[in-house]
Amino acid sequence: MKRMTNRQKWIEHNSKLYGDKIESLKEIVNRQVKSTGSADQFTSDMLLALISGRRITDKMVACIDNIIERDNPKYKAERYKWLESITVSYTHLRAH
Numbered sequence: 001m002k003r004m005t006n007r008q009k010w011i012e013h014n015s016k017l018y019g020d021k022i023e024s025l026k027e028i029v030n031r032q033v034k035s036t037g038s039a040d041q042f043t044s045d046m047l048l049a050l051i052s053g054r055r056i057t058d059k060m061v062a063c064i065d066n067i068i069e070r071d072n073p074k075y076k077a078e079r080y081k082w083l084e085s086i087t088v089s090y091t092h093l094r095a096h
Contacts, residue, residue, distance in 0.1 A: 010053035010055060011052070011053035014050050014053060014054075014056060015051075017056075018050050018064075021050065021061075021065075021068065022047065022050050025043060025047040025064065025067065025068070026047065028067065028068070028071050029044055042063075043067055046067065
């Protein structure tokens with residue numbers, strides 16, 4: 001029976017604990033690569049940390065959750081509305 005290394009244990013731990021987050025980040029990165037030819041560096045780094053067996057801190061989990069939440073179409077629609085309202089206000093102020 002082959003003994004697992006510490007890194008292998010962390011990889012297994014992360015895949016069990018954060019499997020859904022890993023899949024979501026993979027989808028986000030793949031979508032970014034298809035649309036722009038490259039992926040956001042921070043998103044790629046968080047995915048790499050999860051799949052490479054790094055110890056994941058609470059702050060990293062919060063950042064990963066934030067990345068996934070911001071990829072939500074509902075969030076994007078709300079943000080787009082907000083940006084439109086700000087842009088209109090800015091151009092209106094600038095015109096006067």
